[in-house]
Amino acid sequence: MTDAARNTIYALASALPTRSGGAGVAVIRLSGPRACDALVFLTEPGAFARGGSARDPALPEPRRPVLRPFLDPANGEVIDRGLAMRFAAPRSYTGEDVVEFHLHGGRAVIDAALAAIARLPFCRLAEPGEFTRRAFEHGKLDLTAAEGVADLVGAETAAQRRQALRQVDGALGRLYEAWRASLLRALAHLEADIDFPDEDLPQGVAEAVRPELAGLRSAIAGHLADRRGERLRDGVSIAIVGPPNAGKSSLLNLIAQRDAAIVSTVAGTTRDVIDVHLDLDGYPVTIADTAGLRRSHDPIEQEGVRRARARAETADLRLLVVPAADDDGQALDWPALAHDAIAALSTWSPDTDLVIVNKADLLGAADPGPEGHHGIASMRLSARTGAGVPELLGRLGATVATLLGDAPGANDPAPLAASDNMLAPPPLTRARHREALADCLAALDRALAASADGVAPAELVAEDVRLAARALGRITGRVGVEDLLDVIFRDFCIGK
């Protein structure tokens, strides 16, 4: 679409006010060829009624906020008095003329201001992600950076924020573009061979580009094998499992610091998987409480146990809760309980998973012996008194950091200037990229296989190299992505 034919779009850029009240200030943003006309009509008494086009002298200088009345163009009523600011194309977020109004953040102000803008016939409400989509279309950012913007808005922990900002800054896009450039170089060699087969090019061009293709293949395979970026974006999943009545729900509630799950003396209380989202030392974590594992004739409990097992299997880390003592304070053989439970689970990773010996308070003076039994890592605690829980959280934080590839403490208040993670190449962060990279890898494998025998025509190899490059180009948006854009931007929030 030509720029002049575009609508001028608008939306509330700040959060919607909630029932409990708004924020102090709300930001309404407009972008498009007539954003400056809107600024005049909404701030100059009588300008809209005069019907004339906006006069330039009324415009503030770009990037200098000015205090103005915000008017209803229909009747001239002053809705609020706030700051107006404009960015002149192409030096703006979207690359178009952008106008912002910083108004008071109440529900009535926002409603009236949005209704006033809607009265301007050349303005329409923006779709989710449309500002950022326009920024992409004007070359302000590549698709991975645009997706990074959505991740940055959604980031709930420090580590997620760092990963998203790095992507907004273009680190991931540059990595994929560098890989694509290397494929395009190989392609140029192959095409030279196709176009001028009789000239003095070295024998076996397909052979000659193999090292470059092979190097790229291994870099992409390594990148695909690394799940840390996606894990950080989605949150690390921890499953609490164990026999009924062990205190799993009590432990979850203690960690969540609220009554997320029902606790009772009845064995078999929990049936559904109950997820609690936490910020653990700056890392996003989802902890799931699950039904106690046992045989049952109750079909509902059976389903609960099935769900518990399924979650234990897919979780990044398992906490197996077993009781240290029965209700009378009699010490139980917890290593035997733990071994039985681990044997019954299909997944147990000794490096990350942990046995929690709960109800330590019931043991009184009786000591259950040293921690660490038969090679299973264990910690003793009491979900009733809270004893041992800070130690558990400390240990979990360190394990989660390791799972995400950080050195312990990387999220401490004064982190190292650049953690190891910041120096390493940026990780894969989303399924869309993973799928395209898998396509790229498959095409590279075909190209390598075809060039291996030394007799494959360059055309054949070139076609797969071209497909591999195209797959990478679709990640950054450099080639053929028109069909992707609706899908990518619809997950954004409105106003972004």
Ligand SMILES: Nc1nc2c(c(=O)[nH]1)N(C=O)[C@@H](CNc1ccc(C(=O)N[C@@H](CCC(=O)O)C(=O)O)cc1)CN2
């Ligand atoms: N008030 C307000 N705050 C905001 C935004 C906004 O749109 N409005 N942003 C929106 O997401 C983020 C900031 N992102 C922005 C990115 C680029 C430009 C911009 O004007 N870019 C020009 C000029 C660059 C320069 O002066 O160096 C350009 O790229 O040409 C503005 C905001 C967060 N804070």
Ligand SMILES: Nc1nc2c(ncn2[C@@H]2O[C@H](COP(=O)(O)OP(=O)(O)OP(=O)(O)O)[C@@H](O)[C@H]2O)c(=O)[nH]1
């Ligand atoms: N003394 C003592 N009692 C505890 C402790 N933790 C939990 N309990 C009690 O043990 C009982 C079972 O606790 P829950 O947290 O419901 O146990 P659960 O593992 O979730 O049980 P199911 O959901 O049935 O599998 C409740 O009466 C709790 O109050 C503890 O550390 N010490």
Ligand SMILES: [Mg+2]
């Ligand atoms: Mg429970």
